[in-house]
Structures are given as C-alpha cells and as structure tokens.
Amino acid sequence: MKSLSIDRVKAIAAATSTWRGWDLLGVKTRRAPVPWQLTEVIAEYLSGLEVILDMGCGNGKLLAQLANGFTRGIGVDISKERIDEARLSLPIMLRTRIHFTRASSHKVPAPDAAFQVVLNRQAPLFPAEIDRLLAPGGYFITQQVGPENTRAIIAAFNEARWPLPPWPDEMLLPNTFTTLDTLGYRTLRSDEYDVPYVFADAESLIYWLQMVPVPQDFNIESDAETVLEILDRLTTPNGIVTNEHRQLLVMQKPT
Ligand SMILES: C[S@@+](CC[C@H](N)C(=O)[O-])C[C@H]1O[C@@H](n2cnc3c(N)ncnc32)[C@H](O)[C@@H]1O
Structure with missing residues (x-):
C-alpha cells in the first residue's frame, strides 16, 4: 500500500519548488556522526596570513565561515x-577581505602562484589550473561527493540518466589526485566516509530531488511514480533513510 498519492507528491513538489537555498528551516535532514568537519580540516592549514581561493564557491559561505583564518x-x-x-x-565587515568573481575554475583571473591555499567543496576540479594558481608549498584541499552517495535513491532512476555530479571524469577527484601526484604533490590526507543520512519527511526529500537535481533531468511530472517508489522503499519510523558518501583530499605543492 502506497504511503502517498501521485497527486500528493506533485503537490509537495509544487509547494517546495518555491523554497530557496539549503539553509531554510523547511529542509529537515539528519546525518550519523562523521569523522571530519571540512572547516576544521581547512583551519589546520591556515595561519591567518594566507591568500586563499575557493573554486566553485557557490553561495560563498565556506569563505565567510573561515574568514578569521586568512588575510x-x-x-x-x-x-x-x-x-x-x-x-x-x-x-x-568582511567585504574588504573577501571578493567574489564570476569565472570558470578552468581559467581563474589571477596570476600564477597567487594563493597559499586553494579550496574546492563539491565543485568541478581543474588540476592544471589548481597547480598554476598555487604558490610553492601551498595546500590544495577538497571535499567531493562520493560515487556511492545516496545509492538507494539513485538506484531508482535509470542508469542512463546518471551521472551525479554531471562533470566528466577529468574533472573528478581520481584524475585530480593522479595529475597532482605526478607533479610531485605530497598527499597529506586522503579520507572518505559513508554514513546513514535521513530525510525527515517527504517534503525534504522532494525538495532535494528537485534542487540538486537528482538526476539532472528530474521532472516531477514524469518522475512522480519513481518518487513514490523511493518513499515506499526507504521510509522507516525514523524517516527516509539513505547514505552520505564524501571524499576528502589534502595535497601540498612541492616547494
Ligand atoms: C554543488 S555546488 C557547491 C558550491 C560550494 N562549493 C559549496 O560547497 O556550497 C557546485 C558549484 O560549482 C559551480 N560550478 C560548476 N561548474 C563550474 C566551473 N566550471 N567553474 C566554476 N564553478 C563551477 C556551480 O555553479 C556550483 O555553485
């Protein structure tokens, strides 16, 4: 017996499509404890003096959160x-020290070796440009969505409609690691976690499916039946249970 009707799923999709951003109180998720917090990892490599770049910065919150650690x-x-x-x-008060520029990460308008730290959180990677921009001895720090992320949800969609994220292999973590490793970078940390992740209600899941979106061509009109199937399969007394897979890499450029 289905928990919701197709019409109810579409009504939730219409209501949540007006939500904005990830920080709204409407989105209710929980995650099992994880072995690192990215801001804490990055802070270990900041002394307060650095000039720092965030490639694919999105809404810029990461730089704002770290602002005490760099110049x-x-x-x-x-x-x-x-x-x-x-x-x-x-x-x-941060506007004199932090600036945002519209540019592709493959061609950042900055001189060679301009940054002591280059960050990338869940955005496409361009290793040659990372190498050009990093000063000798500088740190490259990235956290990426792992290929096993939300596997029980992804499995509901036809494989032809993947991948997630939608970037080609050369912009993903394995190629970036190989390229920088070949250039003599030292790996300071390489880590991953795969932990239970829970959407508290159908609204939160349906918002996420539409906003990421998962898959890229997600369309509630044609996908409502699949959403119902996901809800029926993954709903437990504790919520809609899936997983979060993240990968972490910290590398240092040779001096
Ligand atoms: C999943 S979001 C992550 C945003 C941010 N790093 C964060 O953690 O909140 C991916 C970001 O990469 C950006 N992006 C995609 N392709 C890009 C490119 N070629 N150059 C720069 N940014 C890009 C998108 O616009 C988006 O803001």
Missing part, C-alpha cells in the same frame, strides 16, 4: 546567481 579570500563560480548570492550574503 584575503577570492571565490569564483561560473553561476551569476551564486556570485550575486555570495556578494549579497557576505557580512559587511
């Missing part, structure tokens, strides 16, 4: 909407 920060993102959002949400 100057630049965030680049290919999306005008994300850059506008990052500029608007940046606290006024």
